Amino acid sequence: MFSGEDLEECPLSFRWRWTADSGPLGLLRTRVLVTLLFGGGLLAMWWFVDLEKQQRLRQQHMEQLQKVALGQGNFSLLDHRGQRRTKQDFLGSWLLLYFGFTHCPDICPDELDRLSAVVSTLDQDTSLPPIQPLFITVDPERDDASALARYVQDFHPRLIGLTGALDEVKEVERDYRVYASPGPKDEDGDYIVDHTILIYLISPDGLFLDYYNRMNNQEQITQSIRNHIKAYVRL
Incomplete structure (x- = not known):
């Protein structure tokens, strides 16, 4: 020692x-x-x-x-400015897609207001890419480009309205499994279209990622999209 x-x-x-x-x-x-x-x-x-x-x-x-056989096909439709737009035009952008019609009395305006609020909220986060909102009519017989141009003015400034010939619209509806059925006409020739009420989230690769129904509030949708963007891996 x-x-x-x-x-x-x-x-x-x-x-x-x-x-x-x-x-x-x-x-x-x-x-x-x-x-x-x-x-x-x-x-x-x-x-x-x-x-x-x-x-x-x-x-x-x-x-x-x-x-998944959902949104896998292409589409070729007219936007509310009368320009031909295809699915390829939107590759590289995040999309929020809603199917509806301009004569819808309350549900479609409510859903587009909610969609617009979600996009506006996400726009405030500069770390996130911009979201492109799309509105595809299920009533092309009444919703031509000029009707859509008047309608989209009431919602998010980036909202693009899309329409086309009946068969072109039906093809997109089938691709996204959207149900749309015109009801009986009244004495003025007016009618309501019963249709699927969903907001679709589409990735920059053109893939369907998620959907939101009327049970999802604005905060839930916003957070879900934020999570999808942060976890996204380009193919």
Whole structure:
């Protein structure tokens, strides 16, 4: 065992190690250091494994979406300015899509107001890309480009209205599994169209990602879209 005289004769570096690393305090420091290193290693390993798992799940999800027979086709319609627009024109942008008609008394305006509010809220977050809102009519016989131009003015300034020939619109409805059936006409020739009431979220790859019904409020839709954007992995 070292005496005080022996310690005095030892090199300075050895004396420091003997006084700092021996005894209860030195042992405690060593244990704490080992614990921190071991715990940090485990945490880093867990984070890496979790990241790999999340990326793998997202990739699997995207592959599954590609197999879903929803919104897989192309479309060619006229916008509210009379210009021909196809699905290819919107690739690279996030889309919020709603099917309705301009003579709808209350539901369609309410849904488009909600859609517009969601887009406006997301616009305030500069870290997110802009969302493109789309409105496709299910009543092309009455909703021509000029009718849509008047109608979309009441909603988000980026809202694009789309119409076309009856067969062109029906093709898009089938592609997104939208139900639309005109009701009987009244004495003035007016009628209501019974149709699917959903807002569709479309990724920049043109894939259907999610839908929102009337049970989803504005905050829920906004947060869902934000989560989809943050988790998005381009194919």
